[in-house]
Amino acid sequence: MSQQIDPRGQQFAAAVTSLVLVIALLTVPGPLGIALIAVQAALFATSVGLGVQRTPVATVFRSVVRPRIGPPTHLEDAAPPRFAQGVGLVFTVTALAAFLGGADLVGFVAVALALVAALLNASIGLCLGCEVYLLLHRLRSTTPDKNQIPARQQARATQEARSTT
Amino acid sequence: MTTGQWVLLAVVLFVVGFAVYRVATDGHFRGTRRVRGSSEGTSAGTPGVPPAETAASVLAGSGVDVPLGERATLLQFSSAFCAPCRATRRVLGEVAELVPGVTHVEVDAEHHLQVVRDLRVLRTPTTLILDPHGQEVSRAAGLPKRDQVLAALERLS
Structure with missing residues (x-):
């Protein structure tokens, strides 16, 4: 039996990801945009390496958001979102390398794909990577x-x- | 507008469109009127699906050996990285207990890729409703509501 998590925590994390990537999209290829993509890649890497419950965003959800919205009605398996975060990691690392290497078009496409997945997860709870x-x-x-x-x-x-x- | 703004606009439009489509079609059973693989509907046949004349089960020769329900079988395809599969299992399990002659079978899509391709299953969960001979009568992708499953079974009889 794998770990069980509050699905709303994943939607919260996806909302944070969406916000970071939207700002990144509007500021690349400037330094702020590239820094934000790097931050997001680091967050994805934390999820993949340590688990989706051990990221800074998950800590914020547990300590700030969940006390206000009450206990979840059901729990979900942690494996699907962790896999999806791995997909996000691939896209953000690709984008980072592309912008740093001057291949801006590739970078925009990679950020756009990551943002599509994050927005769908935040809005309707869909796990595109899965x-x-x-x-x-x-x-x-x-x-x-x-x-x-x-x-x-x-x-x-x-x-x-x-x-x- | 900058490139980033154009990309953002395209992303938002796509996401809104896709989300609306998904919410509208998820768990919706289709194909009840025209039985796939029947003599009228052979145009829908794909290579690998048994010929219609034999009226063979869609699972014939697939290595998925399951007992079929007297009235109908709810065949659910699941995979490891699938959040709604668990909820679908609960819904279909409830329906199978509620409706006599209906059984629920769950198949791991990753381990039966041949049948997944033959039946053109694209996502998990996908639920097929099979008649007593194992022919597909209806299918739904995504998490169906209990009432949607019951209504689809109602149309079957």
Whole structure:
């Protein structure tokens, strides 16, 4: 059983992420924008490394926000948001490298994608990274060598069908 | 406007559109009237889906060996990184207990990618309603409400 968390904490974190990225988007490629992207990347890295409950934003949620909004009606698994924060980390690190290296267009696209995911999470609680996870899995295993297990199962099913007739 | 402002505008418009679409379609069962894979609906057939004449279960030969419900089977696809899957499991479990002849089966999408592709499941949770022969009659992506599941089962009979 993995760790259980208050889903509203994730929405709060996503709202903070959205705010940071909006300001970043309006100030890049200036130093403030680049600094904000670096801060956000560090927050994502903390989530991935230590867990979504051990970030500074999560501490603010626990000590300031939750006492005002009461206990949650239900808890959620911590693994999906942690995975999504990893996706966010990839985008923000890409953006950081792009802006520092002068590839501004790449940087804007990367920040935009991270912001889309954060806004959808903050507004309707959607975990975009989690949905992409299955799609990537589907794509990756279209290569023939990864189809071994289904093929074996198919063979077994055929065998069973034969033995029943 | 600066580049950043244009990008922000595009992001906000996209997010609003997508969020409205998602909230409107999540958990909504579609396809009840036209049974996929039936003789009338062969245009929807994909390679890998068993031919319609055999009226075989969508799970035939997939390695997913589950008993089908007498009246209907609620087939739920889940994955590890999926927050609404747990809530969906609760809703479908309740419905299966409430409605006689209806069973609930949960399949890990990651471990059955072949059937996931054949059935064109794109997200988790996706819930398929199967008839007693295992043919798909309806499906919903996202967390369905209990009433939505009950209404979809009602249309089945």
